[in-house]
């Protein structure tokens with residue numbers, strides 16, 4: 001757990017959140033400022049700064065997270081959804097702990113803004 005990391009604290013249950021799913025490797029919770037009718041985040045419990053820090057040592061959790069996204073989306077009955085991860089300031093990353101946004105329930109434009 002990284003000091004002063006908001007999502008490490010959320011994964012540890014030190015800061016309350018609305019849980020969608022949890023297992024030993026990852027935690028999923030609803031975004032506090034939803035950008036779609038369904039908007040949740042999936043994070044590894046161990047601190048990784050962003051996709052840019054994924055490497056041969058820690059990539060297994062990313063595969064696991066995508067399995068979880070598929071399963072949770074199925075359980076929530078989502079037929080269409082978008083998975084997004086922002087990396088760095090220009091792309092809009094505001095929390096520096098790896099997270100995948102799952103957005104669903106409205107029409108979406110492409111390319112994203």
Ligand code: 5GP
Nearest residue numbers: 017018029030031032033086092093094095
């Ligand atoms: P980013 O901007 O880094 O791609 O995504 C960070 C996301 O975390 C944003 O969508 C923001 O609304 C969400 N967020 C920030 N602080 C909190 C919080 O304390 N609780 C929850 N549930 N979501 C948060």
Ligand code: ZN
Nearest residue numbers: 005008047097
């Ligand atoms: Zn963290």
